[in-house]
Amino acid sequence: MTDTPETQTFEPVIIGFTCNWCSYRAADMAGTARMKYAPNVRLIRLMCSGRLDPTFVLKAFAGGADAVLVSGCHPGDCHYINQNYKMLRRFHLLKRVLQQMGIEPERIKLLWASAAEGAIFAEEINKFVEQVRPLGPLNWKPGNGAQVEAPVHEEVPA
Amino acid sequence: MSKPKFAMYWAASCGGCEIAVLNIHEKILDVDANFEVVFWPVAMDAKYKDVEAMEDGSILLTLWNGGIRNDENEHLAKLLRRKSQILVAFGSCACEGCIPGLANFSPLKEIVDTAFSTLSTDNPDNVRPQPHYEMPEGAIHIPTLLPVLKTLDQVVDVDYYMPGCPPESHQIAAVIDLVIQVVQGKAQLPPKGAVIGAGNSTVCDECPRKRNVKTIKEFGRIQLMQADPELCLLEQGIPCNGPATRSGCNARCPSAGAQCIGCYGPAEGVVDYGARLLSAFASVIDSNDPAEIDRILDGLVDPAGQFYRFNLAGSLLRAAKPAWKSGD
Numbered sequence: 001m002t003d004t005p006e007t008q009t010f011e012p013v014i015i016g017f018t019c020n021w022c023s024y025r026a027a028d029m030a031g032t033a034r035m036k037y038a039p040n041v042r043l044i045r046l047m048c049s050g051r052l053d054p055t056f057v058l059k060a061f062a063g064g065a066d067a068v069l070v071s072g073c074h075p076g077d078c079h080y081i082n083q084n085y086k087m088l089r090r091f092h093l094l095k096r097v098l099q100q101m102g103i104e105p106e107r108i109k110l111l112w113a114s115a116a117e118g119a120i121f122a123e124e125i126n127k128f129v130e131q132v133r134p135l136g137p138l139n140w141k142p143g144n145g146a147q148v149e150a151p152v153h154e155e156v157p158a
Numbered sequence: 159m160s161k162p163k164f165a166m167y168w169a170a171s172c173g174g175c176e177i178a179v180l181n182i183h184e185k186i187l188d189v190d191a192n193f194e195v196v197f198w199p200v201a202m203d204a205k206y207k208d209v210e211a212m213e214d215g216s217i218l219l220t221l222w223n224g225g226i227r228n229d230e231n232e233h234l235a236k237l238l239r240r241k242s243q244i245l246v247a248f249g250s251c252a253c254e255g256c257i258p259g260l261a262n263f264s265p266l267k268e269i270v271d272t273a274f275s276t277l278s279t280d281n282p283d284n285v286r287p288q289p290h291y292e293m294p295e296g297a298i299h300i301p302t303l304l305p306v307l308k309t310l311d312q313v314v315d316v317d318y319y320m321p322g323c324p325p326e327s328h329q330i331a332a333v334i335d336l337v338i339q340v341v342q343g344k345a346q347l348p349p350k351g352a353v354i355g356a357g358n359s360t361v362c363d364e365c366p367r368k369r370n371v372k373t374i375k376e377f378g379r380i381q382l383m384q385a386d387p388e389l390c391l392l393e394q395g396i397p398c399n400g401p402a403t404r405s406g407c408n409a410r411c412p413s414a415g416a417q418c419i420g421c422y423g424p425a426e427g428v429v430d431y432g433a434r435l436l437s438a439f440a441s442v443i444d445s446n447d448p449a450e451i452d453r454i455l456d457g458l459v460d461p462a463g464q465f466y467r468f469n470l471a472g473s474l475l476r477a478a479k480p481a482w483k484s485g486d
Contacts, residue, residue, distance in 0.1 A: 053435035058474040075446065082446075089440040092451045093461060097436060100263070100462035102479025142262075142306055142475065142482035 012132040015060040016069035016125075017042040020028045021079040022114050023071035029090070029118030034095040037122035038129040048072070054094045057108070061098075062140050067132040069136060072123075092140040106131050107138065115151025162218035162341055164193035165209075166248075167202060167238060169224030169231035170258040170307060172246070176200045176223070176250040178324035182331045192338045193219070197238075209237055217241050219337055221248040221320075225258050225471060226308040239314040244337075244347075246354070250323035252310040254423050254431075255471025257323070258316050260463070260479035262306045262470045265484035270303075305485025306477040318348070320355045323421035323468060326407055329355035353426075357405030360425045362390075365400055365409040369393065373444035377457030380417055381383045392442055393415050398432035399463050401438035402431050430474045432465030 018024040025046045030037065040147055042124025046052060057068050070091060072084040091110050109128050113121045168176065175199060180186060189195075197204045198245060220242040226232050237247035239245055250256035262267050274281055289302045308317055320333065333355045339345035348354060357364070372393040380396045391398040391412060400412060411418050424431040439458070445451050466473055476482070 016292075030275055053432045054436050055474070058430050058433055062474045062476075085446045086441065087391060088446070088448065089443045089451055090437055092448065093436050093440045096455060097432065097462045098160040098459075099476050100460075100478065102481075102483075138478075140475065 007134050010012060010065035010133055010136060012040050012129060012135075013064065013070055014041045014067045014125075014132065016021065016043045016067045016071060017049070017052050017056065018043050018045055019051075019072045019079075019084075020045055020047045022073035022077060022123065023049075023072065023111070025115035025157045026071075026113040029115065030122040031118075033118055035122045037125050040129045040132075041125050046079050048078065048083045049087040050078070050080060052087050052090070054090055055121070056081045057094060057098075061103060061107075064140065066135070066138045067109070067128065069109050069111060069128060071111040071113055071121075074114055077114060103138065104135055106135060110131040129149075161192060161194040163196045164189065164198040165195070165217045165220040165222065165238065165242065166200070167197065167222050167224075167234060168441060169222070169234065169251070170227035170311075171224030171249065174324040175251075178322075178327055179330060181327040182334070183327075185314075185331045185334060188338060189334060189412070192272070192341060194285055200278065200318045206234070206237070209241060212241050214240050215243050217243065217261070218341070219244045219246070221246050222252050222310055223249040225251045225255050226304065226310065226313050227258060227261075228301035228303050230314075232304070232308075233315055235310060236311045243361075244317050245310075245314070246318045246320055247310040247316045248320050249325055250321055250421055250423060250468050251319050251381050253472065254469045255307055255309055256421075258310075259307045259469075259471035260467070262481045263462070263479045264478070266303060266305050267484060293341050296329045306482050307471045309472045312471075312476075317350055319351075319353045321353060321404055321421075321423040322356065322406065322478070325355055326410075327366050329401075329406060353404070355406065356422055358426045359405045361400035361403040361405055361407070361422070364405045364407075365390075365412045365418075367391065367412055373442050374454070375444055376454060379459075383413065387415060395442075397433055397439065397458060399464070399467075402434035423469060430467040432462070432473055436461070 018027060027043055052070055058132060058157050072087055073079065075084060078084040095105055095108060098108060111124050195210050197200060206216050220238050222238065222245060226235060248251045270286060274286060275284060287300055289296050289300055336345055340347050348394055367390045368388055369390040374395040376395050377397060378395045385391065385394055385396060396417050398412060398417035400418040402420040402425060403418055404425045412456045428434045443451060443454050445454060
């Protein structure tokens with residue numbers, strides 16, 4: 001979908017996974033500092049970004065999310081030594097799989113945010129919402145497709 | 159006393175499951191001794207109207223193999239569900255879509271074009287099958303394709319799942335033995351929804367290869383390299399689906415020197431097969447640098463095909479967007 005009047009007013013639903021020690025604290029800081037940012041992200045707190053099972057992301061998309069944000073401590077800052085690197089490797093592979101499934105890479109974002117980076121967190125969410133908006137709703141519903149006749153019944157040119 | 163009734167049906171499948179049933183050798187005589195086979199298109203002549211005429215619930219056991227690809231499959235699934243007391247999703251196609259389910263990567267038009275208009279197809283008038291056609295003798299019909307392939311339990315209620323492509327013959331024999339014992343009142347059926355004829359662990363647990371938690375700098379293809387015969391294949395960079403796949407086959411492929419391709423479907427407790435495998439593959443990559451991670455991942459030529467080879471229709475996403483969009 002391109003930038004049409006419909007997509008300009010479209011409010012994407014974004015599921016955001018944050019870690020307990022850095023990125024969730026960043027969101028907390030943005031809140032206590034009363035920074036305003038787009039209300040489109042529903043945050044889910046995990047103990048660590050390394051806890052992010054790719055199943056969560058697939059379930060979010062299958063359940064109607066338009067985009068997914070994955071957020072964790074900066075590389076080297078992980079509370080559990082190196083689990084955010086594990087997430088990083090998974091994220092790169094997941095992005096490739098999602099692309100093959102027809103989910104645009106712009107619908108998934110990785111964001112490193114420390115507990116002190118409330119402003120950066122808020123700003124990045126605003127940017128992400130604007131990145132997803134022109135794509136329109138994802139509206140994943142592969143099971144509901146009615147029987148199609150069109151491609152099979154196509155009139156054959158004489 | 160009349161014998162309990164048995165049926166077996168194939169939908170979108172290759173016929174391998176039927177062969178696997180015959181591969182139980184003389185055990186097939188036990189099936190005949192204990193059951194009356196009322197409907198089994200590959201083995202005997204029977205008409206759909208014969209099934210329709212049966213009383214609801216009159217068939218004790220129906221083994222269903224194949225995915226739901228067209229409206230005929232869907233009709234038969236609903237019909238046999240009504241007529242059967244126990245409906246088993248038999249084999250990978252019925253459980254999770256299997257190879258026919260890979261069509262869920264492509265829109266319907268592309269599938270039909272591939273079948274009828276490739277270079278090797280002799281079809282100069284570009285003819286397409288017409289589901290409804292008026293002939294001078296009357297109207298004729300063939301089944302209409304659904305936009306995406308569905309698994310059996312996406313269409314009807316399923317009592318048991320028997321995975322495998324095809325299920326191993328010794329597992330089929332064990333299940334048939336169990337059902338006969340149940341009929342004779344000597345055993346109890348497992349709880350509804352159970353996976354039967356398979357293990358509860360992963361292929362890795364049955365695999366004789368050695369693991370030493372090694373990580374890799376490169377993925378390779380087994381046909382292009384000299385694989386160590388004793389070391390874990392994944393640790394050699396060979397994409398092996400063992401970590402996410404249900405046990406039950408005695409790790410046949412890795413024992414024989416080939417990678418597991420995942421035909422026994424998701425292991426116990428795995429919600430999305432591909433997601434579990436994705437995590438396993440990502441965990442052997444030896445790098446913290448995004449650019450290097452990407453370079454290593456380039457060695458996996460078709461990750462979605464690798465992760466969902468047998469499980470696309472049964473996965474959380476079920477089909478790629480262009481495929482299900484073709485049904486809108």
